[in-house]
Amino acid sequence: GDSVTQMEGPVTLSEEAFLTINCTYTATGYPSLFWYVQYPGEGLQLLLKATKADDKGSNKGFEATYRKETTSFHLEKGSVQVSDSAVYFCALGTGANSKLTFGKGITLSVRP
Amino acid sequence: DAMVIQNPRYQVTQFGKPVTLSCSQTLNHNVMYWYQQKSSQAPKLLFHYYDKDFNNEADTPDNFQSRRPNTSFCFLDIRSPGLGDAAMYLCATSRRGERTEAFFGQGTRLTVV
Numbered sequence: 001g002d003s004v005t006q007m008e009g010p011v012t013l014s015e016e017a018f019l020t021i022n023c024t025y026t027a028t029g030y031p032s033l034f035w036y037v038q039y040p041g042e043g044l045q046l047l048l049k050a051t052k053a054d055d056k057g058s059n060k061g062f063e064a065t066y067r068k069e070t071t072s073f074h075l076e077k078g079s080v081q082v083s084d085s086a087v088y089f090c091a092l093g094t095g096a097n098s099k100l101t102f103g104k105g106i107t108l109s110v111r112p
Numbered sequence: 113d114a115m116v117i118q119n120p121r122y123q124v125t126q127f128g129k130p131v132t133l134s135c136s137q138t139l140n141h142n143v144m145y146w147y148q149q150k151s152s153q154a155p156k157l158l159f160h161y162y163d164k165d166f167n168n169e170a171d172t173p174d175n176f177q178s179r180r181p182n183t184s185f186c187f188l189d190i191r192s193p194g195l196g197d198a199a200m201y202l203c204a205t206s207r208r209g210e211r212t213e214a215f216f217g218q219g220t221r222l223t224v225v
Contacts, residue, residue: 032211043118043202044155050131053209089154097143097162098212100204102154 002027002101004090007045009106021075021106023064023090031092033057033066033073034100038087047075047088080110115139118203118217125193125224133188133220134200135203144186145214146178147202155202161186164207198224 007022025031032051036044048057053068062077073090090103125131135144142163147155159168161180175197177189189196194209200221204214 034212034213036216037208041221043116044204045216046213093213094210096208096210097160097167097216098206098208098210099145100155100214101159101161102156104154105152109225 002031002092002094004092004101004103006090006103006106010109011106012109012111014111015082016079017110019075019077019080019084019108021088021090021108023073023075023103025071025073025090025092027071027092027094029094031094032098033064034091034093035062035064035073035075036089036091036102038089038105040086044089080108082110082112084108085110115190116164116203116205116215116217118201118220120220121218122221123223125222127194127224128157128192131190131193133169133190133201133222135188135217136184137186137203137205137215138184139205139215140183141205141215142183142208143206144180145204145206146176146186146188147204149200149202149218149219151199158188194223198222207224 016039034049035047037047048059050066056065091100091106114163145160146158149155158172179187203217206214
């Protein structure tokens with residue numbers, strides 16, 4: 001079946017540090033890939049997405065590139081802010097109804 | 113603003129007492145989903161609707177049911193909540209299609225006492 005593997009957390013960084021969160025996937029079909037962010041006590045918000053190989057999704061300074069050859073979708077940001085502190089979920093979507101399979105999520109804490 | 117709204121945000125129910133969580137949307141999306149998210153875990157799909165077509169995940173317990181009376185509303189019914197059903201329940205919507213993203217509500221935090 002489909003699965004998403006994220007690097008173990010939590011991650012703690014100082015403000016303005018570089019961020020990489022690794023994500024790899026296994027899928028039987030040709031999935032779309034997503035990063036969702038969840039702030040404390042809130043639902044999930046779409047951060048960015050990529051729908052085909054070599055697509056780069058970007059939003060709010062975050063980027064991720066769909067790498068079909070390595071089945072990866074790593075999230076990066078050049079300079080994190082305190083307001084980026086949240087839980088980040090990598091997900092893949094398959095099928096006509098775009099059912100999502102999520103990774104376990106990783107908690108990011110950014111210190112001033 | 114178009115959005116997905118879940119009510120209530122917090123729900124406390126007694127062990128074994130039926131409870132209903134609600135979700136409404138103004139996006140006019142034809143697919144609606146219910147996810148269960150336990151503490152520090154990934155959201156897990158319980159079931160979804162494409163219009164009125166109900167799709168249950170194979171490992172969703174029978175204790176969980178759902179209703180979708182119209183495009184805008186979807187309900188999650190837990191017939192006999194157990195302590196293990198305490199979780200955040202997330203409703204989401206999307207347009208039908210293989211490359212579309214889901215839009216989530218803020219969730220309902222269910223506590224079972």
